[in-house]
Amino acid sequence: MHGLTAFQRDLLFVVAGKSKPAGVAIKDEIEEYYEKKIHYGRLYPNLDTLIDKGLVEKEKKDGRTNGYIITNRGRRELQARCDWENKYYN
Template structure:
């Protein structure tokens, strides 16, 4: 995961958090988080990068809509990232 951009990492987290996410749903979620428009020219090439790296699989919902699912490798990468983050910030969120 160390070789992903911040946007790609956010995209991977978002894909993991949605049920059968498609491009428009991912775009809307990220636009809400970033509080600005995410252009298709940014979204889809980054999704393709995640597919090429084996972190996400791309499937077809219908003729016009692709769905994206996080692979087992993608899930392992997310878990490793959370473990790495927790060693630095876990105490900040302890109650």
């Protein structure tokens, strides 16, 4: 999680919570949570960062649509984050 923005961390949580979501599904979830419009120009570069860091993989669903999948490393990073938060919250 080191080096991720809060937005990237939230994207990672959404990807982890869905089964191979497309970008538009991720965008919808984030917009609902943030209660504001998220532009694709913000969404996809941040998803690419998660891919570059080995936390998410991208898979072709069809000719235009990609699905995003959390990696094992991504799951370990999320678990470590949740453990850290619970140390202070509970």
